[in-house]
Amino acid sequence: MLRSLARARRVLFIGGKGGVGKTTVATATALAAAREGRRVLLVSTDPAHNLGHLWGCGIGARVRRLAPNLDGLELDPEQTARAHLEEVGAALRKLMPEHLGSEVDKHMALSRETPGMHEAAMLERIAELVEQGDREHDLLVFDTAPSGHTARLMALPEMMSAWVDGMLHRQSRSRHFGEVLRGLGRDDDVGRQAIGPMEGTRAGATGDPTDARDDRIRSLLNRRRHRFEHLRGVLADRERTAFVIVLTAERLPVLETLELHAQLQRSGIHVGGLVVNKRSPLDAGEFLAHRAALEAGHLGELARSLPGVPLLELPLLPGEPVGRDALEAFSARLPG
Numbered sequence: 138m139l140r141s142l143a144r145a146r147r148v149l150f151i152g153g154k155g156g157v158g159k160t161t162v163a164t165a166t167a168l169a170a171a172r173e174g175r176r177v178l179l180v181s182t183d184p185a186h187n188l189g190h191l192w193g194c195g196i197g198a199r200v201r202r203l204a205p206n207l208d209g210l211e212l213d214p215e216q217t218a219r220a221h222l223e224e225v226g227a228a229l230r231k232l233m234p235e236h237l238g239s240e241v242d243k244h245m246a247l248s249r250e251t252p253g254m255h256e257a258a259m260l261e262r263i264a265e266l267v268e269q270g271d272r273e274h275d276l277l278v279f280d281t282a283p284s285g286h287t288a289r290l291m292a293l294p295e296m297m298s299a300w301v302d303g304m305l306h307r308q309s310r311s312r313h314f315g316e317v318l319r320g321l322g323r324d325d326d327v328g329r330q331a332i333g334p335m336e337g338t339r340a341g342a343t344g345d346p347t348d349a350r351d352d353r354i355r356s357l358l359n360r361r362r363h364r365f366e367h368l369r370g371v372l373a374d375r376e377r378t379a380f381v382i383v384l385t386a387e388r389l390p391v392l393e394t395l396e397l398h399a400q401l402q403r404s405g406i407h408v409g410g411l412v413v414n415k416r417s418p419l420d421a422g423e424f425l426a427h428r429a430a431l432e433a434g435h436l437g438e439l440a441r442s443l444p445g446v447p448l449l450e451l452p453l454l455p456g457e458p459v460g461r462d463a464l465e466a467f468s469a470r471l472p473g
């Protein structure tokens with residue numbers, strides 16, 4: 138199921154509870170697709186990156202070649218958020234009347250601490266990668282953070298589009314950016330759409346510089362909205378995108394899987410499959426056989442709750458699949 142998803146889709150998200158094997162499964166899937174000749178980008182969106190740990194090398198925020206046809210990237214939320222705010226601040230200062238400059242600074246300082254700031258910045262990067270991905274890679278595999286974080290991230294494009302809509306509406310009523318700024322419920326948006334070349338202020342139709350600014354703001358907001366709508370469209374397109382939930386066959390990971398599945402469904406995201414990792418062997422002693430039986434009980438519950446969602450089981454290995462050779466071997470064991 139993983140291989141067929143990796144063959145047929147352009148974007149895969151790998152999610153699930155902490156420690157179940159998301160990064161390992163994401164890597165194995167990416168390697169399998171790369172071996173088949175797809176150009177793959179493996180992206181970690183988990184603030185506590187372990188992609189580099191698994192590969193035994195530093196990866197970081199620049200695209201790095203990991204294997205033939207496979208590139209890797211770790212998005213750093215701290216750095217992404219900082220860069221994002223710097224751009225926002227610069228753009229806002231250009232758009233605002235000069236006497237409001239200190240208001241912009243105050244706003245930006247507060248924004249740094251806003252809840253959701255990191256997620257918003259990450260989402261922006263994901264949107265960029267999805268847009269670029271169409272050109273440079275055939276498949277994007279996102280190794281995501283543990284469930285709760287990712288579920289919120291997946292709901293964001295819709296919220297952000299709605300928020301931008303609200304801003305546009307407000308702006309058309311007020312026609313003055315000062316008011317829009319004062320009404321900023323969320324920190325980052327207005328300026329963020331201002332990324333890109335900013336030419337000098339051009340007078341609007343009336344020749345009034347305030348009109349020119351308002352036109353500029355409107356067009357930036359619209360650009361921003363298109364970006365989120367594009368991402369939302371990609372996320373909701375089950376021909377293009379699938380979400381894979383990784384779990385172990387234990388009580389809590391099963392419950393968390395059901396919860397994540399429900400949250401994703403509410404966000405309109407298709408769950409393409411469930412990967413049950415670290416299945417205990419039946420033939421390696423009584424202890425593990427007992428565990429295997431317990432696991433089978435939990436999986437029965439899962440299958441009853443989510444009938445029709447493809448499910449793949451991967452065995453518990455005696456060692457940890459760490460380093461390129463072990464990851465290649467793990468990947469080679471993925472069923473076709």
Ligand SMILES: Nc1ncnc2c1ncn2[C@@H]1O[C@H](COP(=O)(O)OP(=O)(O)OP(=O)(O)O)[C@@H](O)[C@H]1O
Pocket residue numbers: 154155156157158159160161162183187282283414415416451452453454455456457458459
């Ligand atoms: N099938 C397996 N057999 C044995 N060990 C495994 C298996 N799959 C993963 N592991 C090991 O389990 C640990 C956790 O795996 P991994 O880092 O992929 O999980 P994760 O879900 O990405 O964790 P986190 O939530 O911390 O990002 C790692 O040490 C990994 O090598």
Ligand SMILES: [Mg+2]
Pocket residue numbers: 159160161183186187188280
């Ligand atoms: Mg991980």
